[in-house]
Amino acid sequence: MSLIPQLNGFSIKNNNWHAEDVSLANIAQEFGTPTYVYSRKALTDAFNAYEAACLRPNGDRRARVHYAMKANSNLAILNVFAKLGAGFDIVSAGELARVLAAGGSPDKVVFSGVGKSKAEMVAALQAGVKCFNLESIPELTRLNEVAGSLGIKARISLRVNPDVDPKTHPYISTGLKGNKFGIAYDDVIATYQAAAKMPFCEIVGIDCHIGSQITEISPYLDALDRVLHLITALNGVGIKIRHLDIGGGLGISYTNETPPAITDFANTLLNHIEAKGYGHLEVLFEPGRSLVGNAGLLLTTIEYLKPGETKNFCIVDAAMNDLMRPAMYEAYHAIVSINDKSASPEVTYDIVGPICESGDWLGRDRPLKVAQGDQLAILSAGAYGFTMSSNYNTRGRAAEVMVDGSTVHLIRERESIESLFANEKILPA
Incomplete structure (x- = not known):
């Protein structure tokens, strides 16, 4: 039996899987597959769960949510969060453009990332972002120069690397000495003192992010104590953190x-x-996965069932280019048949796609009651699903839809094959 996570917005009704009030079978029939399906209710409820802590009973704000949009940057999802009052955590000028196109406010944008280019700094300064999270002295120096050339003072925060083990996958750990992120803990005070001497940088904050898919609170508290100690030390040398x-x-x-x-x-x-x-x-949260991860799934159709001597393969029309997490992280996603198949025999399959790579798998050793032509739902795919997808093997990326009660909105059309090479040129004869 596959392990099914607790979900909000997706449920089984009359033995058939639904997104809110709409059956997944109807969505697959109308929009085809592969298709990402999101629940507006699940997105809203997750955001409001943060707000319940961020707002005091009298309405005063203890903290603000800045959605880490790298998890899922669809404009409709950004717009849902913008309407709820969210700020945004971005890592590129492209993400900034998406926030603005989705109705987000630039003064609620925090610009993170280790490799900001001059052009990206210019775009963010001209837009008027809330803050730059900086991760090195060279980046600090560049931002001071760029801001000076524009006659704008850049609001800055330095990202601290606290050397705290988040107890997660090494690819998504970001707060250890061996990671590329942040300023080494012992160098933070000196770096802030250097920043304080830069005429076009205004120190407003301090930043820490230790990793992703963390399921314990203790690493956060460990990192937090180390950062709070730095705030005290900074205050002692005349640097005020806001x-x-x-x-x-x-x-x-x-x-x-x-x-x-x-x-x-x-x-x-x-x-x-x-x-x-x-x-x-003022406290800032930068949640990504916890807002969108279980608010989305990937629908796919079974093309073939291929029995083998040691493995049975369920070959579907989704692939590693649609959902990269299993191939990249060996990540587990629950996979379910969306229709009532209680009368069918149960067989254990590896669920694989049509990409020409042995690493193209979406699930291994999954017991399923299915037939060729059935649809499957790959659960918990709302974060780092579509946003990490590619056109490998010249495959168009999936469609995306959002369910709001009994209404289904197409929020991204499926890519056509022709669009994949529309910007390419053949050499002249």
């Missing part, structure tokens, strides 16, 4: 993981900050 960005990374349930509930998690960190005497700071 906001504390504690990053994101809260995990979700893909199988039987038990991450803390969002509101409990956020309350624990905020209460800890207040108990340590730093309740006056």
